[in-house]
Amino acid sequence: MPATLSHFIFAQPRSLRSNLLFLVVIAFIPILAFAIVMVILSARNEREVFERGATERTRALITAVDAELKSFITPLEALATSRHLDVGDLGRFYEDAVRVLKSQPVWRTIILSLPSGVSVLNLLRPLGTELGAVVEKRSFNQVLKTLKPAVGDILFGPLTQSYDFVIRVPVLREGKLTYVLSAVIATKSIDGLISPQQLPPDWIGVVLDTRNRFVTRTIQPERNAGQLASESLRAALRRSPEGWFRGTTVEGWPVYTPYSRSSFSGWSVAMGIPADVVDATLRRSLLYLVFLGSGLLALSLLTAWILSSRTAGSIESLALMARTVGSGQHFPSETTQARITEVQVVRDALLSAHELLKRNSAEKERIASRLQLALQAGNIGVHEWNPQTKQLIWDDRVRAHWGLSPGAPVDFAVFLRGLHPGDRPRLKATLKRALDPASDGQYSAEFRVIGAEDQVQRWIEARGQVVFENGKAVRLTGTTIDISERRAFQSELERLVQERTAQLQETVGELEAFSYSVSHDMRAPLRAMEGYAKALLQDYRDRLDAEGKHWLARIAQSAQRLDLLVRDVLAYSKVAKSEIELTLVDLEKLIDDIIAANPEFQPPQVQIRMVKPLDRVIGHEAYLTQCVTNILANAIRFVADETTPVVTIRSERLDGKVRVGFQDNGIGIDRAHHERIFQIFGQVYPQDKYGGTGIGLAIVRKAMQRMNGDVGIESELGRGSRFWLIFNGEKDVAEPSHTVGRR
Amino acid sequence: MSPNRAILLVEDNVDDIFLLKRALQQARIVNPVVVVSTGQEAMDYLSGNGPFADRFTYPMPAVIFLDLKLPFVFGHEVLGWIRRQKELEPLPIIVLTSSNEASDLSRCYALGANSYLVKPPTPEQIGALAKAFNWSWLEYAH
Numbered sequence: 001m002p003a004t005l006s007h008f009i010f011a012q013p014r015s016l017r018s019n020l021l022f023l024v025v026i027a028f029i030p031i032l033a034f035a036i037v038m039v040i041l042s043a044r045n046e047r048e049v050f051e052r053g054a055t056e057r058t059r060a061l062i063t064a065v066d067a068e069l070k071s072f073i074t075p076l077e078a079l080a081t082s083r084h085l086d087v088g089d090l091g092r093f094y095e096d097a098v099r100v101l102k103s104q105p106v107w108r109t110i111i112l113s114l115p116s117g118v119s120v121l122n123l124l125r126p127l128g129t130e131l132g133a134v135v136e137k138r139s140f141n142q143v144l145k146t147l148k149p150a151v152g153d154i155l156f157g158p159l160t161q162s163y164d165f166v167i168r169v170p171v172l173r174e175g176k177l178t179y180v181l182s183a184v185i186a187t188k189s190i191d192g193l194i195s196p197q198q199l200p201p202d203w204i205g206v207v208l209d210t211r212n213r214f215v216t217r218t219i220q221p222e223r224n225a226g227q228l229a230s231e232s233l234r235a236a237l238r239r240s241p242e243g244w245f246r247g248t249t250v251e252g253w254p255v256y257t258p259y260s261r262s263s264f265s266g267w268s269v270a271m272g273i274p275a276d277v278v279d280a281t282l283r284r285s286l287l288y289l290v291f292l293g294s295g296l297l298a299l300s301l302l303t304a305w306i307l308s309s310r311t312a313g314s315i316e317s318l319a320l321m322a323r324t325v326g327s328g329q330h331f332p333s334e335t336t337q338a339r340i341t342e343v344q345v346v347r348d349a350l351l352s353a354h355e356l357l358k359r360n361s362a363e364k365e366r367i368a369s370r371l372q373l374a375l376q377a378g379n380i381g382v383h384e385w386n387p388q389t390k391q392l393i394w395d396d397r398v399r400a401h402w403g404l405s406p407g408a409p410v411d412f413a414v415f416l417r418g419l420h421p422g423d424r425p426r427l428k429a430t431l432k433r434a435l436d437p438a439s440d441g442q443y444s445a446e447f448r449v450i451g452a453e454d455q456v457q458r459w460i461e462a463r464g465q466v467v468f469e470n471g472k473a474v475r476l477t478g479t480t481i482d483i484s485e486r487r488a489f490q491s492e493l494e495r496l497v498q499e500r501t502a503q504l505q506e507t508v509g510e511l512e513a514f515s516y517s518v519s520h521d522m523r524a525p526l527r528a529m530e531g532y533a534k535a536l537l538q539d540y541r542d543r544l545d546a547e548g549k550h551w552l553a554r555i556a557q558s559a560q561r562l563d564l565l566v567r568d569v570l571a572y573s574k575v576a577k578s579e580i581e582l583t584l585v586d587l588e589k590l591i592d593d594i595i596a597a598n599p600e601f602q603p604p605q606v607q608i609r610m611v612k613p614l615d616r617v618i619g620h621e622a623y624l625t626q627c628v629t630n631i632l633a634n635a636i637r638f639v640a641d642e643t644t645p646v647v648t649i650r651s652e653r654l655d656g657k658v659r660v661g662f663q664d665n666g667i668g669i670d671r672a673h674h675e676r677i678f679q680i681f682g683q684v685y686p687q688d689k690y691g692g693t694g695i696g697l698a699i700v701r702k703a704m705q706r707m708n709g710d711v712g713i714e715s716e717l718g719r720g721s722r723f724w725l726i727f728n729g730e731k732d733v734a735e736p737s738h739t740v741g742r743r
Numbered sequence: 744m745s746p747n748r749a750i751l752l753v754e755d756n757v758d759d760i761f762l763l764k765r766a767l768q769q770a771r772i773v774n775p776v777v778v779v780s781t782g783q784e785a786m787d788y789l790s791g792n793g794p795f796a797d798r799f800t801y802p803m804p805a806v807i808f809l810d811l812k813l814p815f816v817f818g819h820e821v822l823g824w825i826r827r828q829k830e831l832e833p834l835p836i837i838v839l840t841s842s843n844e845a846s847d848l849s850r851c852y853a854l855g856a857n858s859y860l861v862k863p864p865t866p867e868q869i870g871a872l873a874k875a876f877n878w879s880w881l882e883y884a885h
Contacts, residue, residue, distance in 0.1 A: 520812055520841040527841070527863045528758035535765060567842070622845060 016315065017308035024300045032293050039289050043282035050278065051244050054258040054271060059242070062260045062269040064193050065207055069265050072107075072167045072185055073149045075100055079110070080171045080181045090120065094127045106189035108160045111182045112171075115144060120179075124159050134182075136166055138210070143168045143180050151265040153209040154187060154226055163187050163225040165215065187225055191216045194269070204249060204272030212237060215267065224250075233257060233270055241268075246275060314343040318350065325354045381480040383464070385412070387435060387473045401460050401480050403451020420448035420457065434466045435473045441466035446483060459487035508577075519570050523563055530559040561693075568695035571626065572680060575702045580620040582707060587614040587660060590621065591649065594628055604644070606636050611650035615658045617727040623703040627711075630696035631723050635664035637690050638721075658727040669715045678711065700725075748774050748880045751788065751804035753821065754839065755780040755814055762863040763808065763839070770866035771884045772873075777801060782816025785809070786824055789831060805880045808860070810839045811847070819854050826855035835876060839864075 014022075079100050084092035090112070097110045101123055111131075112121035117140065119131035134140045139152035152166035164184045171179035194205035194216060206224075207215040212234045217224040228234070232247025241261040249255055249272050256278045259270035375382065381398030385391070392415065396406040402418040404410070419427055427447050434443035444463045451458065464478015533556035537549060544552070588610060595601045595608060617624075636645045648663045669677060669684060676682040678701040683694030697711075700723075704711045708728050715721035750767075754760050760778055767776065779785050785807070788795045795801045807825070811818030818838070825831050838851040838859040851859055858876070860868060873881050 523841050524756060524759065524862070527762065528756075531758065531762040531765070531863050570842075 015308075016312045017305065020304040020308040020311075021301055024297070024304045028293075028297050028300060032289075032297075035289055035293065036286075039285045040282070043285055046281055047278060051256075051258065054256075054273060055242070055244060055260070058258040058260045058269050058271055061194060061205070061207075062262045062267070065190060065267060065269060066262050066264045068190065068193060069151050069167065069267075072104070072183060072189075073169060075104060076110075076167055076169045076181055076183050077149065080169050080179075085112075085171055085179060086173060091127060094121060094123070097121070097123055104183070104185075106186045108157065108162075108164055108184040108186055111166075111184065113140070113180045113182065115177050115180060122159075134180075139166060139168050140180060140182075143170050144177065147172065147177060151267065152182075153211050154213055154215050156226060157184060160184065160186075163215075165209065187215055187221075191221055194218055199271070202274050202277060204255065206233075206270050206272070208233075208237075208268040208270065210266035212268070229270070233259065237261060237268055311340060311343070314340050318343060318346055321347065321350045321354070325350055325357055375479075379482055383462075383476075383478055383480060385476040387466075387476060398480050401458060401482050402449055403454045403456055403458070405453060408453075414452070418449045418452055420450055423447035431476075434464075435476070437468050437471045437473065439466075441468060441473070443478070446487075457484075458482050459484045511573075515570055515573065518566060523566055526559045526563045526566075530556045530563070533559065565693045565695075568693045568699065572695050572699045572702060575623060575626065575699055575706060580623065580706060582618050582620055584616050585619045585621055585624055586616055587624070587651070588612060590624055591628055594625060594632070598629070600636065601632055606632075606645045606647065608632065608647045609649065611648065614649065614660065615651040615653060617651075617658050617660065617709075617725075619707040619709070619727060620703075623707060627700045627703050627725060630700050631662050631725075634692070634696060634723075635662065635666055635721075637692055638666040638685060639664075640667055656728075660725040660727070662723045662725075663720065664722075665720045668717045668719045668721055669713065670717045671715075674713050674715065677713070747803050747805040748882065749802045749804045750774050750776045751785070751807045752776055752778045753780075753782070753785040753807060753813065753818070754778060754810040755812075756810070759810065759839070759862055766864050766866050766869055770869045770873075772869070773882050773884045774805070774880070775802070777804065780814075782813045782818060782821040785813075785821050786816070789825065789828070789834075804834070806878070807834060807836045808839055809836055809856075810862075811851070812841070819850060822851070822854040822856060837872065 079097060082093050082096050084090070084096060093112070097112075101107050101110055109122055109124045111119050111123075111134075113119040113134050117134045117137070119134060121127065122129070122131055125131065135158075136152040136155055139150040142148075142150040147170045149167065149169040152168060154163050154165045156162070157164045164186055166182045166184050168180050168182040170177050171181050190207050194207060195218070199205050199218060203218070205218045206229065207217075208229050209215050212229045214221075214224045214227050214229060227250070229237075230248060230250045232245065236243055236245045236247065236257070236259060241263070242259065244256065244258045246254070246256050253272070254275040255272035256275055257270050257272055259268055261268040374380070375395075375397070379397060381401050382395045383398050384393040390412055392411050394402075394410045399406060399408055399410065402410075402414065404414075416424065427445055430443050430445045433439055434441055442463075442465055444461075446459060446461045449458050449460050450456075459482070460480050461483045462478055462480045464476060466473050467475040467477070533552045537544075537552050537556070541549070591608075591610060591614075600606070601608060632647060635647045639645045643665065646665045649660065650663075651658055651660045653659075667685075673684045677684055678697050680698040681694040682698065683692060685692075701711050704725060710724075710726045712724040712726065713721060714724070752760065752763060754763070764776060767774075777788075779788050787793055788801055789803075791798065791801075809818050809821060811822075813821070822836060822838070825834065825836060835857040836855070838856040839862050840847050840851070840859050841862050848859060858872060860872065
């Protein structure tokens with residue numbers, strides 16, 4: 001049973017209404033029980049008070065009866081002291097007794113008896129009449145025994161023809177009982193004590209003698225006098241001299257009865273209080289309780305019902321709201337206030353949550369649609385695979401990439417089948433790597449897919465990311481793009497590049513052959529021309545006139561010059577095209593070597609001074625040799641007549657770069673020509689006077705550029721020139737960006 | 744057998760032959776100059792094949808002046824061949840080149856040339872060469 005109750009209370013979800021009703025009932029039960037207990041206690045208390053009151057009244061009544069009886073004893077005792085009895089003068093005593101009798105209206109007669117039980121005098125008979133024995137023996141014997149007054153029981157007096165009772169007193173003379181004096185008294189003397197007027201209506205009052213016979217009764221005293229009291233009353237009197245019980249009257253009416261017996265007279269007083277009257281209070285209280293309780297319960301239940309309806313309604317509207325919020329639908333703009341604070345709070349919270357959600361979902365939708373558009377525009381497919389459940393999700397673009405129609409069912413097998421057999425192992429390996437929890441989870445692959453339905457081969461690029469949780473791959477998400485066009489374009493491009501490269505290589509080869517031819521074959525005739533011209537000049541000197549010699553000299557010079565020109569052009573083209581590797585170059589040693597190898601750079605023709613130490617530079621030794629040689633050659637060539645060329649070389653560091661300056665004392669170059677001199681054939685001065693091919697500085701500039709450096713000039717006409725070779729700093733030598741061409 | 748004193752010139756260009764001979768002449772060198780014009784001839788000459796077996800007419804040279812641009816068999820092939828012949832090991836080979844380009848020169852040295860002369864050589868250059876190699880066998884006109 002308790003299990004069922006707790007199950008009922010706690011286990012099952014129940015409606016708010018049944019909860020509330022249950023609460024009301026549960027709360028009501030102790031109250032009702034308490035009320036019932038209180039009513040019963042109060043009723044009992046009330047009855048106790050009533051009972052006590054009734055008992056008090058009974059006691060008062062028996063006291064009144066005793067008092068009445070005693071009031072009869074006093075005149076009788078006074079009479080007993082009559083002196084006529086001292087001497088046995090019954091005649092005189094008779095007169096005395098008659099006088100007393102007349103003063104007592106309820107007394108019927110006075111009887112004088114001898115202790116032997118024989119009456120000698122009765123006022124109802126003339127003196128001297130033979131009287132019988134005493135009728136009522138019990139009280140007579142009591143007087144004989146106790147020598148004290150006694151009250152007799154009720155009896156029907158044969159003489160009086162009515163129910164009377166007797167009071168007896170002893171007549172004592174010198175301590176000896178001489179007579180017993182008795183007064184016969186009508187019971188109506190007692191009637192007045194318990195008259196109905198003195199009792200509440202319906203109550204029955206009775207006075208009983210020692211034998212429990214009615215002395216008087218408020219109901220029909222005449223008929224009841226001398227009758228035995230009810231069985232229940234007699235039983236109660238046998239139990240105790242005083243008390244309260246519920247019993248029945250002689251008529252059989254249910255009554256509550258307080259009773260009390262006098263120790264003086266042995267008489268009793270009892271009341272019959274109708275049980276209805278006594279019980280009515282309790283019954284009425286209980287009835288009221290039932291009515292009131294039921295009413296209150298009904299009211300509470302009704303209130304609970306209404307409240308629960310209201311609450312449930314509010315909660316249902318909340319639930320509706322929550323569902324609306326959850327479904328992301330538009331919110332019904334309901335303005336009614338909830339009648340429950342908490343519900344209002346939840347409602348407000350839901351409303352703000354809805355606002356937030358609305359805003360968020362609008363933003364999300366925007367983002368999603370943007371993404372969708374972007375995916376569409378880029379023809380980007382999205383795939384997701386769960387390595388645990390093996391579930392594969394593809395959008396229709398991925399399906400299209402796999403040559404599947406929209407909505408076609410896909411799984412891992414479909415994915416694998418679509419792969420070109422040649423690419424399958426590679427892609428599997430890629431995926432395996434990405435799924436390894438030790439990896440970063442990223443994957444990217446280009447592979448071929450043979451369309452499942454259209455058999456078209458597509459190049460697909462897939463990129464994505466594996467998500468790991470607790471060291472396990474739980475999701476693989478990424479994109480696929482159809483790169484077939486790009487692939488085709490790429491291979492076309494590659495083919496073109498190969499083609500062009502081949503063409504270029506061919507051209508380069510041709511050019512090399514051409515250069516070789518130029519440097520070897522084309523120069524051979526020039527050398528021959530020069531050689532023969534010189535031979536002519538030497539061997540036929542005598543037979544030629546001055547003009548002939550001059551012409552021959554011009555031929556030799558022209559051949560020589562053309563040879564020089566060819567060599568410089570070749571040098572320039574070589575500087576422009578060859579691959580070089582930059583290293584750290586010791587400039588001092590390089591210049592020393594150049595001077596040693598070229599007698600024309602040595603004194604007395606020229607003075608070349610180095611301001612040591614010269615910084616080491618990043619460059620290419622052969623190119624640098626060419627540059628330095630050309631600059632020195634220019635310095636020597638372009639000097640005024642009769643001037644010994646002087647060149648001073650120094651280096652300086654500037655902004656992490658090394659600048660090497662060649663200061664000469666030559667004729668200088670006008671500022672206007674500073675740019676031109678570095679151009680090929682950019683000669684400024686007449687050849688005849690200074691020589692040169694006009695290519696030297698162009699070679700310098702090209703070579704410096706190839707070494708990531710530069711060349712510059714500071715010069716004015718007639719003030720000499722300073723050429724600058726500018727190099728990148730030494731610290732950069734290790735950086736690959738300064739390496740030109742292939743290694 | 745008399746000590747080698749001939750100069751073997753391997754050259755197909757008559758102008759260059761003329762200019763070299765003239766330079767030698769101007770340098771007053773009178774050693775006999777034997778000229779062959781192809782690489783094959785040069786190898787035959789040195790091997791003593793065919794007519795070159797006559798060492799009186801075709802004596803073993805003390806030096807070879809070798810042009811690299813030869814018909815049929817290129818000069819550097821001849822160079823390589825000579826360097827493979829054990830008995831020719833002490834024979835100095837001077838390459839005649841029309842350029843002093845580094846690529847040409849390094850190839851000559853790589854193949855085992857002893858030195859080079861840029862064409863056309865001047866008498867001074869030949870003199871300097873002789874001096875550098877300490878050629879005591881050279882004979883000078885007086």
